[in-house]
Amino acid sequence: MPVFVDTLRDIVGSAHCLTADADMAPFLTDWRGRYTGRARAVVMPADTAEVAAVMRACAAAGCPVVPQGGNTGLCGGATPLDDGAAIVINLSRLRRIRHVDAANNAITVEAGVPLALVQAAAEEADRLFPLSLASEGSCEVGGVISTNAGGVQVLRYGNTRELVLGLEVVLPSGEIWHGLRALRKDNTGYDLKQLFIGAEGTLGIVTAATLKLFARPRCAVTAWLAVLDPAAAVGLLARLRGVAGDRVTAFELISRPSLELVLQHIPGARDPLDRACPWYVLTELTDTQAGSNLATLLDAELEQAIADGAVLDGTVAATGAQASALWSLRENISEAQKREGVSIKHDISVPVSAIPEFLDRASLALQACHPGIRIVAFGHLGDGNLHYNLSRPSRDENATFIARTEEVGRIVHDLVHALNGSISAEHGIGQLKRELMPRYKASLELELMRGIKALFDPQMLMNPGKVL
Template identity: 50%
Template sequence: MSSSAPSSALLDRFAAIVGEKHVLREAADMAPHLIENRGLYHGASPLLLKPGSVEEVSAIMKLASETGTPIVPQTGNTGLVGGQTPREGGSDIILSLERMNRIRDIDPVGNTMIVDGGCILADVQKAAEEHGRMFPLSLGSEGSCRIAGNLSTNAGGTAVLAYGNMRQLCLGLEVVLPTGEIWNGLRRLKKDNTGYDLRDLFIGAEGTLGIITGAVLKLFPQPLGHQVAFAGIQSVEDALTLFKNASSLCGPALTGFELMPRIGVEFTVRNIPGVRDPLETVHPWYVLIDISTSDSAETAERMTTTLLEQGYEAGLVQDATIASSEAQQKALWHMRESMSDAQKPEGGSIKHDVSVPVAQIPKFMHETAIAVMAAMPGARICAFGHMGDGNIHYNISQPVGADKAEFIGRWREMNKIVHGLVLEHGGSISAEHGIGQLKRDELGSIRPEIEIDLMRRIKMAFDPAGVMNPGKVLRV
């Protein structure tokens, strides 16, 4: 793989594959594609290509392998670990899938949909809805993130509790390999035990093994009943008990159980236009409960009311509100989904996307808060997330009045504290955002040597020329 910028002649050869009107070369046009969403990574690239077909992607990768030219696949550029950002040297060419955005086929009987990798998630959701079906992946960035990126990071979102992450929501893939070869694995089958499952290698690989150009997605019947409640509680321990009760009462109808601290609600009400505090009284913690039923709206309402009444009687729920309309349901979810962005106006924020076993969440939150505050008095901890699947976004906002650059400079120190306790509790340092550049070196230090070696062997087998999204996930 070449580490120097491609020659102008070589750039012209790449551009000829897609046509000049589907190429970006100017610095101003390229700028939005060279920076990661949080501004942690700034890269450089001489060229951005927008292929319009699988064949064009194949031709690009064939030329890249022949010439040792690094290629960085990019979809919605919403990633948070630098996996989609080119490196600084200016040798990486960006390949954008934004033109490959077709809904190829929808089968409402078999509950499947075949889409291009560049389809925007919200468009996939809408297409499913138009056929009386639902695609359940839901993210705060669903209006701009794209399916290939969701698959490449094994995105989770807010409905993992009931439907699983992207690995569970995908039946088959179409992938262009680094060599330019095309693997058509667009199978609609739920049962297919014919050898190694290649699909699972590409899902979560962050574009280091190939470019996902198409996917078979699972669809589900739309729920007939849907209810959302927001409750104020005293402690994370109470939240865990309430979650256990909700799981027993609702079973698979429990589609979301989100944990939020008071400071997160305050940030969101203060910094996100239109957001209001759902409750009149102040509580240390809150949970957002989402219940979807297949039979009727009455069942969803009954489950929600029963759960909250039992919670009151047990002293778990201090106050609560139940959404009385779809607009109120969306408003409650909007507050939760805006909680990360609400931290930006508060200054610097050191963020962690981690997971621990659900039963360990209270102990992890307690021990980590003590350790963080001891290291950084005045830090504002905004830890929230998908309690039902153990995924906590453990974010730390700078102390009031602190210097932002100095605060961000302590990122690795805070990482060591938070991630150290995550590992002590049997958790993972990356729950749904991926490894990218941000956690690459840390991954190499926490996983067994044999595991890292096996990953390198897989990388070498698929990408012998080393051109596929280099510098991400593994240092090879």
């Protein structure tokens, strides 16, 4: 081991090869604090060439590798196992924005660039990079790509997978795949970049990406609306898309318990409406034309929806500050839950039309087994992705409930599977859901995935214990 670590120090410099326990500690625990592992070293290369050199050294030594970005993942995918066999390759020093091509609506950035800086660079070029996450100030491009992150604007712009034009990847052999093509059309065989998107670092290390840009919106209208139930929310989504089309950029569903946690734990949070309602929708419509009639269109549609009983109450943001305050309520739900205590979390997706059925059936099944549990349900109704989190209101009872995570998860995931949904919508598999894959993934799919893994990573060095 000393000789191997000396080799790593020679590649990246002593200051960027951490081996002391105190120095490595921030890199060995996931954001939720659920997983803590051990590592031989934490290595922080400065560029793609150093990543490749480190990977070649690991291949020669047979040392496993855990790629890591901003370490904001929610499934333990960037945390090493407890065996201490691996090194962590942290990519946060790869922070260059290599090229902005406004005419081609493309931007090329390195893996360690925080998502918020990509958004800012696009805005400087009078363009939009639409991926928006609560962690955008700290999550990094490599991690976003490796988990195929979603966010609040998938309804209009798609997941990360649909925003990537090309990739640069260091393979397990240490070879560099130069796939940074800024093409919308390239029909020359297999689309290799798609294999690395969502692979959670199990096939290679993304070191740079060429991403799609879009025309920057000049007009935005944000509304917080109260509805009776999720079925009414699904109907409202169809109604708004019928009159505004793809200008409906975001459509978030928020339960009353979700809002109450934010009001309780986030300083300055205020209820937008005078009365409590069971469910809310936070929607945003955008247009690239500054003189758009979006506000008039939305007002007219909401007036009719209230008259029809489809909307119980609501408020439309009159200023950018008001819109930000509404979005803050949605974005702080996870933080409020973290302050409240541990919960059993689910990141699931079902067809949009099946969301009401899922919520009704899941609630009935769970309350029958665990009367009085608190269900915190919220998420991206527009693309069928819900965050469905469960706990006991009493902290004294919650520890006992959390101990039944496997049993509770089986109820939720079996129902998701029955509705042709997915047990992971945007957070990935990591360590958290790895053991669930054989139950919910077809054996043929798993066989094909293992074949791809063996082809790219015959030594099985890349991010062991994750996904497969």
